[in-house]
Amino acid sequence: GDSVTQMEGPVTLSEEAFLTINCTYTATGYPSLFWYVQYPGEGLQLLLKATKADDKGSNKGFEATYRKETTSFHLEKGSVQVSDSAVYFCAPLWARDDKIIFGKGTRLHILP
Amino acid sequence: DAGVTQSPTHLIKTRGQQVTLRCSPKSGHDTVSWYQQALGQGPQFIFQYYEEEERQRGNFPDRFSGHQFPNYSSELNVNALLLGDSALYLCASSLRRRGTEAFFGQGTRLTVV
Numbered sequence: 001g002d003s004v005t006q007m008e009g010p011v012t013l014s015e016e017a018f019l020t021i022n023c024t025y026t027a028t029g030y031p032s033l034f035w036y037v038q039y040p041g042e043g044l045q046l047l048l049k050a051t052k053a054d055d056k057g058s059n060k061g062f063e064a065t066y067r068k069e070t071t072s073f074h075l076e077k078g079s080v081q082v083s084d085s086a087v088y089f090c091a092p093l094w095a096r097d098d099k100i101i102f103g104k105g106t107r108l109h110i111l112p
Numbered sequence: 113d114a115g116v117t118q119s120p121t122h123l124i125k126t127r128g129q130q131v132t133l134r135c136s137p138k139s140g141h142d143t144v145s146w147y148q149q150a151l152g153q154g155p156q157f158i159f160q161y162y163e164e165e166e167r168q169r170g171n172f173p174d175r176f177s178g179h180q181f182p183n184y185s186s187e188l189n190v191n192a193l194l195l196g197d198s199a200l201y202l203c204a205s206s207l208r209r210r211g212t213e214a215f216f217g218q219g220t221r222l223t224v225v
Contacts, residue, residue, distance in 0.1 A: 034213055043202055044155070044216040051212075089154055093214070098143055098206055099168055100214055102154035 002026055006090050006103035013080055014111050021075040021106045023064075023090030031092035033057075033066055033073040038087045038105070047075075047088070082110045114139075116205050118217035125193050125224050133188040133220045137205030144186040145214065146178060147202040155202055161186050162208050190222075198224045 007022040025031065032051045036044040048057035053068035062077045073090060087105045117136045125131050137144050143162045147155035157170035161180035180186045184205075190197055200221050204214040 032212070036216075043200075043218040044204075046213050046215070049213055097168055098162075098208060098214075099145070099157055099160065100204070101157075102147075104154045 002028055002031075002092070002094060002099075002101050004090055004092055004101050004103040006088075006106050008104070009087075009107040010109055011106060012109040012111065015082055016079045017110075019075070019077040019080045019084075019108070021088055021090075021108070022072070023074055023103065024070070024072045025090075025092045025101075026071070029094055029096065030068065031094045033064070034091045034093065034100070035062070035064055035073070035075050036089045036091055036102075038089065040086070044089065080108075080110050082112050084108060085110045116203055116215050116217035118201075118203050118220050120220060121218065122221045123223070125222065127193055127195060127224055129193050130189065130191045131193060131222060133190075133201050133203075133222070135186045135188070135203030135205075135217060137184050137186070137203075138215045141205035141207055141215070142184055143206045143208045144180060144184065145204045145206070146186070146188045147204065148172070149200040149202055149219070151199070158188070193224045195224050198222060 004025045034049045035047040037047045048059040050057040050066035056065045089105045091100045093100045145160040146158040149155040159169040164180045175191045177189045200219045202219045203217045206214040
């Protein structure tokens, strides 16, 4: 069945470090791909998206590129800030059923 | 646009009781999905409503039921509450079969004691 795998956390980095959070999904069709972020005590916020192969989503300095050949959607940021500390979820969405599948999430801690 | 709104924000119930959670979708959206997020875990899909009918269901028992109203708002009902039902319940709204993003509410934190 449809599934998504994220790198396990927690990930701890110093401020201004480079961030990569890996995400791969099972390829039954071509989903839209999203990254959601969850700050402590809050719901999920859409961080960025890509709807077709080779699309690059970007927002707030974060980027991710839809790689159909490797079924991946890795999240990157060149210089993280303390305020980026949160849980990040990779989430594919197949239009055939509108059901978003979530990974387990990756907790990110940024140290000042 | 108020986005997706959920009520209440927090709730404490006793084991065996019943609970109803409510969700108003983002303006223009016609599909509502419910998720359960246990502490430290990713959201798990409960079910999805479109045109006032349950269209899909995740691996949750019949104690979990729902409803969608003509104005697209939705309710999640849980009967015979168990301690393990304690979680953050998230509502997401979207446009049917467009492959576009879902917008989430802030969630309802349910604690069963």
